[in-house]
Amino acid sequence: MKSNANHALPRAALRSLAKLGEDIAVARRKRRISTVSMAERAFISRGTLYKVERGNPTVSIGIYATVLAILGLADRLGDVADRREDILGLDIEEDRLPGRIVSSGRKERS
Numbered sequence: 517m518k519s520n521a522n523h524a525l526p527r528a529a530l531r532s533l534a535k536l537g538e539d540i541a542v543a544r545r546k547r548r549i550s551t552v553s554m555a556e557r558a559f560i561s562r563g564t565l566y567k568v569e570r571g572n573p574t575v576s577i578g579i580y581a582t583v584l585a586i587l588g589l590a591d592r593l594g595d596v597a598d599r600r601e602d603i604l605g606l607d608i609e610e611d612r613l614p615g616r617i618v619s620s621g622r623k624e625r626s
Contacts, residue, residue: 525573529573530571530573532571533571533572533573534570534571535571536571536580537568537569537570537571537572538569538571540568540569540580540583540584540587541569543587543589544569544587547587549586549587551565551566554583554586557586558579558582558583558586559582560579560582564579565583568580568583581593
């Protein structure tokens with residue numbers, strides 16, 4: 517049964533995938549790697565490579581990671597959602613900080 521998740525993808529996500537695919541295609545061509553060679557090295561069909569280079573959201577992230585690794589670009593993949601760079605998450609965390617800290621050994625005066 518096919519998932520409807522791809523139809524619900526936000527436009528920003530679709531744009532990001534399209535850019536990723538275009539950048540992968542350019543990186544492959546800069547390295548003078550043919551589509552046949554890239555597909556063989558990634559253990560995928562040329563049709564799947566075509567989808568990757570178009571940013572198709574139905575292709576698994578594992579295939580994207582494999583193609584990026586072949587291009588020598590996978591090292592930054594782990595930084596996509598780096599918690600130290602998550603501005604919104606850090607802001608939410610900061611908003612939840614207590615206003616005051618009461619020492620557990622002493623009673624606070626009213």
